[in-house]
Amino acid sequence: MGLFLAESFFWMLFPPYLIQRIIKQINFIGVKTTLVILLTGSFTGMVLALQIYYTLVKFGAEARLGSVVALSLIKELGPVICALMVAGRAGSALAAEIGIMRITEQIDALDAMALNPYKYLIIPNLIAGIISLPLLNFIFVTVGVFGGYTVGVGLMGLSSGTYFGGIRDFVDAGDILEGLYKSLSFGILITWISCYKGYFTGYGAEGVSKATTQAVVLSSVVILIWDYFMTSILVS
């Protein structure tokens, strides 16, 4: 798998650069996942605010609601949940699409035309993943913060100034960068694993089915493991 990724990055250095194909894959991985991200982001923010509010009340610290919700979303929940959603929606589809191309000899046809399959199938997805995940993460965090606002200010009666003031006081550029690094790396992980599983799929419908399942399961597990290691590096 490591060799597969290394080869993909190697071929990324040489033309042709298939801009149209990259845009198409950004649309597939990014734009078409937006609705899912809007829904999951807003409800994650809302439930987070609800849970945290009642905990903070016990300490008389409910004024900190905005900052706790925002930091949780920016540093952790945003990148991770967003990545899990993309793995479930786009990762599985990528593995299936490339897997079907493999078993129907479409990849061999590309190769036989002396065209590099990495250029046409793998690299556009990797680049699309790298671009899409941070943008989706931005959307997730933004709607999540406003979801928290709806609960904190709309339902629990906090003032708007208290909610956003807390965010302004406690969230700094380092926190935002932490989320950005995570979502960038998750973008690579999801597309790498999904493309790899599709590219080296087994035979027939069963092979593609297994590849698709493995792509989602492995991506999800690796996202959580990688998140731990990234967090431990970034916080230290």
Added chain:
Amino acid sequence: MIEVVDLYKNFNDFKVLKGITLKVEKGQTMALIGGSGRGKSVLLKHIIGLLKPDSGKILIDNQDVSKLRGKKLRQLKERFGIVFQGGALFDSMTIFENVAFPLREKTKLNASQIRETAFKELAEVGLSGAENKYPAEISGGMKKRVALARCLVLNPEIILFDEPTTGLDPLIGKAIHNMIRSCQKRHNLTALIVTHEIPAIFPLVDRVAMLYEGKIIASGTPEEIETSKDPVVHQFVHGELEGPISIK
């Protein structure tokens, strides 16, 4: 000229090719016959450089395909065309886009020249009017013809066919055979056709080779193969159930 010398290939413990030796002269058409799942398609994929042999040589005009890498391998592949068993059409593209794709990627033709060339090639295989359909919307015979058009559009010197008429009705099958023959004559192609269409393929080819148990056990003119005294060749060519070939 294609020359395969003592080619071996195993997949895990399964020995597929066990010392294949085969020669196709320039401008010649050869039919490769043999039982299903015996390695004929594997041999084609070795010839075009999609698979690497465990040992042996595949010489194309004295260049060993298995030793070539990078630009030299790409240049060699550009001399080939291959029609895969299922057509291997790109299912996200229309018929026109499938035929235009190699022109877009491998030539410097402008959009109108590409359009003109692709339409002309599709007309040659009798598919005018189907340009905007997707592979899922056309029949098996049409898919094979699109694959043939896509293959011929870059004027290859050598063309490989992997069961071009399998699963088609006899009329479509014959039409495709005639198309292959006329293309071969018109462009003076060297062609290797993997087929089970025996004896229908015999009038269309210059030579026939038979693959059995990982080796070429017979090679000759269609007449020589049809009248062969070798019991294996005789049984296979005449489709007899009794004989040395077990159908278990």
